[in-house]
Amino acid sequence: MTTSARGTLLIAILALVWGSNFLWIKVSLDAFSPTQVTAARMVLGALVLLTVIAVRREALPRDFTVWAHLVVAALVANVIPYLLFAVGETRVDSGIAGALNATTPLWTLVLAFAVRQSTRLRLLQVVGLVLGFVGSLLIFTPWDAGSVDALGALYCLLAALSYGISYLYMSHYLTPRNLSPTVLSTSQLIAASVLTAATLPLDSAEAPAWSVGPWLALAVLGVIGTGLAYVINYALIRTEGPVGASVVTYLVPVASVVLGFLVLDETAPLLSLLGVATILIGIRLSRRLAADE
Numbered sequence: 001m002t003t004s005a006r007g008t009l010l011i012a013i014l015a016l017v018w019g020s021n022f023l024w025i026k027v028s029l030d031a032f033s034p035t036q037v038t039a040a041r042m043v044l045g046a047l048v049l050l051t052v053i054a055v056r057r058e059a060l061p062r063d064f065t066v067w068a069h070l071v072v073a074a075l076v077a078n079v080i081p082y083l084l085f086a087v088g089e090t091r092v093d094s095g096i097a098g099a100l101n102a103t104t105p106l107w108t109l110v111l112a113f114a115v116r117q118s119t120r121l122r123l124l125q126v127v128g129l130v131l132g133f134v135g136s137l138l139i140f141t142p143w144d145a146g147s148v149d150a151l152g153a154l155y156c157l158l159a160a161l162s163y164g165i166s167y168l169y170m171s172h173y174l175t176p177r178n179l180s181p182t183v184l185s186t187s188q189l190i191a192a193s194v195l196t197a198a199t200l201p202l203d204s205a206e207a208p209a210w211s212v213g214p215w216l217a218l219a220v221l222g223v224i225g226t227g228l229a230y231v232i233n234y235a236l237i238r239t240e241g242p243v244g245a246s247v248v249t250y251l252v253p254v255a256s257v258v259l260g261f262l263v264l265d266e267t268a269p270l271l272s273l274l275g276v277a278t279i280l281i282g283i284r285l286s287r288r289l290a291a292d293e
Contacts, residue, residue, distance in 0.1 A: 006239055007236065007239040007240045010232055010235055010236045010239060010240075011236065011240075011245075011247070011248045011251060012251070013232055014229060014232045014233060014236060014248050015248050015251035015252055015254065015255045016255045017224060017225055017228070017229045017232070018225065018229060018248070018249070018252050018255070019251070019252045019253070019254070019255025019256045019258075020220075020225065020255070020256070021221060021225040022085075022089070022094040022097050022098050022101075022256070023094060023217075023256075024217040024218070024220050024221035024225060025037060025085060025086055025089055025094070025097075025217075025221065026089055026093075026094045027213055027214055027217035028214050028217045028218040028221060029086065029089060029090060029214075030211065030213065030214045031208045031209050031210075031211045031214035031215065032205075032208045032214060032218060033203055033205030033208075034083060034086035034087045034090060035083065035086075035196070035199055035200060035202075035203040035205065036200070036203065036205060036208060037082075037086045037218065037221070038079070038082045038083045038086055038196050039193070039196040039197055039199070039200055040218055040222060041082065041218065041221045041222040041225070041226045042078060042079075042082075042189055042192045042193040042196050042197075042222075042226065043193045043197070043222070044218075044219065044221075044222025044223050044226065044227065045189045045222050045223065045226030045227030045228075045230065046186065046189035046190050046192075046193045046227070047227075048222075048223050048227035048228065049182060049185055049186035049189060049227050049228075049230070049231070050186055050190075052182055052186070052231075053182055053183060053186050056182065058180060058182060058183050059183070060183065060186065060187055060190075061179060061183065061187055066174075066177065066179075066187075067187070067191070069169075069173040069174055070174070070184075070187050070188050070191045071191045071195070072169060072173075073166060073169055073170050073173075073174060073188050073191075074188050074189070074191035074192035074195060075192075075195065076162050076163075076165045076166040076169060077162070077163065077166030077169075077170065077188065078188065078189065078192035078196075079192050079195050079196055080158075080159070080162045081159035081160070081162040081163050081166075082159075083196075084155045084156065084158055084159035084162070085097055085101070085155070085156055085159045087152075087155050088100075088152045088153070088154075088155035088156040088159065089152070089156075090152070091149040091151060091152025091153075091155070092149050092152035092153055092156065096152075096153060096156065097156045098136070098252060098253050098256055099136045099137055099253065100153060100156040100157050100159075100160055101156065101159070101160050101163075101249055101252060102132065102133055102136035102160075102249050102250055102252065102253060103133060103157065103160045103161075104160045104163045104164050104167075104249040105129050105132060105133075105164075105247050105249060105250060106129055106130070106133060106164075107160060107161050107163070107164030107165075108163075108164040108167045108168065109125070109126070109129055110164075111164050111165060111168055112168055115168065124285055125285070127282075127285060128281075128282045128285030129247070129282065130282070131278050131279070131281055131282030131285065132247065132250035132278075132279050132282035133250070133282075134275075134278055134282075135250065135253075135274075135275040135276065135277070135278030135279030135280075135281075135282060136250060136253045136275065136279065137275070138271050138274050138275030138278060160249075163249070167237065167245060170184075170234070170237060171237055171241065174234075175234060175237050175238050181231050181232075181233075181234035181235040181238070182231050184234050185227075185230035185231045185233070185234055188230065189226070189227065189230065233245070236248065247282075250279050250282060251279065253275070253279070254276050254279055254280070
């Protein structure tokens with residue numbers, strides 16, 4: 001399989017997994033607080049990946065510097081954005097959260113040039129990224145969602161900014177190291193689990209009540225949407241680079257629409273279909289430029 005084909009496959013899989021995460025978060029919040037959701041998905045994801053590296057007989061890093069970088073990566077890629085999205089979705093619907101998550105590639109591009117991690121700004125790349133964001137807005141039509149809570153939307157926007165920072169940080173400090181994506185993902189989620197577990201005593205929420213839907217949603221969110229997704233994410237950053245990898249967030253709303261249509265028998269409005277087409281064009285422009293470079 002060529003590098004380009006591998007990158008495309010990884011993007012498609014990750015978009016499908018992440019495309020359902022906003023739904024799982026929303027369902028989980030019926031029984032869990034945002035802090036509980038965040039901590040539980042970290043621990044579940046870490047346990048899954050610990051099992052994987054045990055089977056593969058891989059070892060966790062022992063270098064203090066690596067772990068210091070992993071703690072920072074855990075903050076900006078896991079703890080902060082996961083918690084902000086969970087809090088944000090207590091105030092806005094999952095569609096708005098998904099649309100704001102689609103600003104991640106724009107944040108990544110802007111930050112890459114701000115810190116000079118990327119030195120060339122090409123019009124075609126900017127057009128492709130902007131088209132992706134416009135397509136996301138067409139899918140979720142936030143202007144028709146009634147009164148959008150500004151604070152909830154701000155939480156989601158800040159979460160997307162944190163994701164943008166994480167792509168650049170992991171690309172610079174972690175992915176160049178001689179560590180497998182599985183080891184990096186496992187170590188990062190261990191660090192994130194410790195950080196979020198430390199915040200649980202500060203959470204005033206009551207113990208979660210038993211309810212099949214929320215507990216099952218949380219299990220899927222932790223095992224698949226967090227644990228396995230991060231192995232794919234690290235592999236994607238290595239294949240595509242930080243800006244190229246971040247465009248997967250534009251396909252997240254596409255996955256949401258397709259899953260809703262196929263699984264939940266939801267309708268696909270004309271604007272949503274137009275949004276899907278716009279996103280695919282934007283992704284194609286950005287990825288063609290990356291391939292040319």
